Amino acid sequence: MAEGFELNSFLDELKSASRGASPTAEVRQILDRVFADPSAVASGMPAYEQDDKILFEDDAVSIWFCRFRPGDPVPPHDHQISVSIGVYEGVEKNSMYRADANGGIEVSSVHELGPGDVFSIGPTGIHSVICGSEAPSLAIHVYLGNLSEVERNLFDPRTGERMRFSDEDVERLKPYQQEIEARA
Ligand SMILES: [Fe+2]
Numbered sequence: 001m002a003e004g005f006e007l008n009s010f011l012d013e014l015k016s017a018s019r020g021a022s023p024t025a026e027v028r029q030i031l032d033r034v035f036a037d038p039s040a041v042a043s044g045m046p047a048y049e050q051d052d053k054i055l056f057e058d059d060a061v062s063i064w065f066c067r068f069r070p071g072d073p074v075p076p077h078d079h080q081i082s083v084s085i086g087v088y089e090g091v092e093k094n095s096m097y098r099a100d101a102n103g104g105i106e107v108s109s110v111h112e113l114g115p116g117d118v119f120s121i122g123p124t125g126i127h128s129v130i131c132g133s134e135a136p137s138l139a140i141h142v143y144l145g146n147l148s149e150v151e152r153n154l155f156d157p158r159t160g161e162r163m164r165f166s167d168e169d170v171e172r173l174k175p176y177q178q179e180i181e182a183r184a
Contacts, residue, residue: 005044010034011056011063014142018061024082024120027061027142031118035086038115042088042138054148055140062147068092068137073130073181075173076105076155077165081145084120087113090137094119097126097155104160113139126155130181 010030017026035041045065053065068074068090076097085092092113100106105126112132113119121127131137154165157177163169 005034005037005040007044007046007055014061014063015056015058018144023060023144024084027144028084028118028120031084031086031140031142035088035116035118038088041086041140042115045088045138057146057148059146060144062141062143062145064141064143064147066092066139066141068129068131068139070131070134070136071178073128073174073177074170075157075177076126076128077170078124078126078153079121079143079147080123080150080152081143081147082120082123083141083143084118085113085139085141086118087137087139088115090115090135091132092137092139093130093132094121095128095130096121097128100160102160105155113137126153128157128177130177 013030014027017023017030020026048065051067051069055063055065057063094111094113095107096109096111097105098108111119152165153162154169155162156173157180
C-alpha cells in the first residue's frame with residue numbers, strides 16, 4: 001500500500017534533516033523518496049490561494065510551496081544557500097547559467113521538471129524559472145537556510161548585470177525574461 005503524504009510529518013522530517021550531519025544529502029533523500037509518488041503529494045497538499053507560501057522557515061531551513069503560472073517567469077538569480085526542488089504537478093522549467101566571456105551570463109543547461117522530478121542547485125548556482133506546462137506548475141522548494149533573510153543576487157537577463165535580489169527588480173526584469181523565453 002502506498003505510504004501517502006502528510007504535510008506536517010513531511011515538514012518535521014525536513015526540519016530534523018536540516019539539523020543533521022549532512023543536511024543537503026539528507027534533504028535530497030527525503031525528496032527523492034516522497035516525490036517518487038507525486039500524485040500522493042498532490043492529494044495531500046492543501047490548495048493555496050497564493051503562488052508562494054512559506055510552509056516553514058527558520059535559520060536552518062526554508063520550505064516553500066511554489067506555483068508558477070504560464071508566461072510568468074522569475075529572472076536569473078542565486079540563493080547563497082543550497083536548494084532542492086520537488087515537482088508534483090505541471091512542468092517547472094529551470095534554466096541554469098554560467099558566466100560568459102563578456103562579463104555576462106549564458107544558459108548552460110535547461111531542466112524541464114515534471115511530476116516526480118527532484119532537482120538540486122548549489123549555493124552559487126544561478127537559475128531562472130518559468131512554467132513549462134499549459135497548467136501551472138506546483139512544487140515544494142527546500143532551501144538550507146533562511147531564504148527571506150539571505151542577501152542574494154539577481155541578474156539582468158539582457159546584460160548579466162548583477163544586483164541585490166529584490167521583489168521590485170524581479171518585477172522590473174520580468175518582461176525581458178519573458179521576451180527571452182518567448183524566443184527560446
Ligand atoms: Fe530560485
